[in-house]
Amino acid sequence: MDVTQALNSRITCRAFLDTPVSAETVRAILKGATRAPSGGNLQPQHVWALAGADLKGLTDQISRRIRNGEISDGPTEYNIFPTAMKEPYLSRRWQVGADMYTALNVTRLDVEEFREQLVRNYQFFGAPVGLFFAIDRNMQQGQWSDLGMYIMAVMLLAREHGLHTAPLEAWAMFPRTVQAYLKMPSELMLFCGMALGVMDEAHRVNRWRARRAELSEFAHFRGFEPMTAAARKSEQLTACA
Ligand SMILES: Cc1cc2nc3c(=O)[nH]c(=O)nc-3n(C[C@H](O)[C@H](O)[C@H](O)COP(=O)(O)O)c2cc1C
Numbered sequence: 292m293d294v295t296q297a298l299n300s301r302i303t304c305r306a307f308l309d310t311p312v313s314a315e316t317v318r319a320i321l322k323g324a325t326r327a328p329s330g331g332n333l334q335p336q337h338v339w340a341l342a343g344a345d346l347k348g349l350t351d352q353i354s355r356r357i358r359n360g361e362i363s364d365g366p367t368e369y370n371i372f373p374t375a376m377k378e379p380y381l382s383r384r385w386q387v388g389a390d391m392y393t394a395l396n397v398t399r400l401d402v403e404e405f406r407e408q409l410v411r412n413y414q415f416f417g418a419p420v421g422l423f424f425a426i427d428r429n430m431q432q433g434q435w436s437d438l439g440m441y442i443m444a445v446m447l448l449a450r451e452h453g454l455h456t457a458p459l460e461a462w463a464m465f466p467r468t469v470q471a472y473l474k475m476p477s478e479l480m481l482f483c484g485m486a487l488g489v490m491d492e493a494h495r496v497n498r499w500r501a502r503r504a505e506l507s508e509f510a511h512f513r514g515f516e517p518m519t520a521a522a523r524k525s526e527q528l529t530a531c532a
Pocket residue numbers: 301302303304305387412458459460461462483500501
């Protein structure tokens with residue numbers, strides 16, 4: 292599998308088979324992803340990998356609490372989204388939600404099914420492995436970006452192993468619960484969870500693709516036009532100098 296194939300076949304997988312994933316495979320992915328770059332080589336990532344009873348203990352607890360009407364364990368520790376979301380981000384967010392619920396055949400008025408879909412986030416969509424990514428509280432925006440690159444490397448390597456992933460910021464709604472459950476040192480902050488496993492290819496939730504912006508909406512090119520005679524002359528003069 293080349294990089295383009297890994298990139299194009301990665302989606303947020305929202306239904307997994309219960310096929311187990313070995314500890315060796317998880318280790319190989321987490322170790323391999325350390326080749327991701329980080330400013331100053333700080334490698335700010337901290338990861339917990341859960342499977343079996345350790346995973347079920349946490350997913351059962353949160354599922355029960357959500358079905359009882361809880362949506363968080365208090366204020367989030369970082370702003371998951373900007374407080375005042377503007378365009379074009381607002382529309383993109385609305386669109387992906389609409390596309391996903393259309394694929395699932397759920398309307399937002401279907402409160403029960405909407406809640407069950409939320410619960411599925413906290414069940415890692417049925418994956419046999421749940422990962423948690425954390426970062427030291429004194430790290431800055433640059434290191435959060437580094438953590439993102441590490442996480443991306445994990446997702447691409449998962450594809451190479453025939454696996455899929457779902458990054459889960461939903462877990463940032465329960466940071467205190469996760470921290471206590473994992474006995475995570477208090478100087479660390481939970482960023483997100485991630486499901487890891489074998490995709491249920493037949494499930495309709497995995498059969499649509501999130502849209503992407505056109506290049507022209509975000510990329511700006513300068514200096515690629517054919518050189519003018521003046522620019523060529525200026526370059527020749529510089530080369531002679
Ligand atoms: C850091 C991060 C956290 C995310 N958290 C969630 C989540 O909690 N639940 C969910 O269904 N999708 C989550 N997503 C998936 C995004 O909605 C998804 O990446 C986006 O819509 C593009 O779709 P694709 O990943 O299938 O290409 C998250 C993605 C990222 C990068």
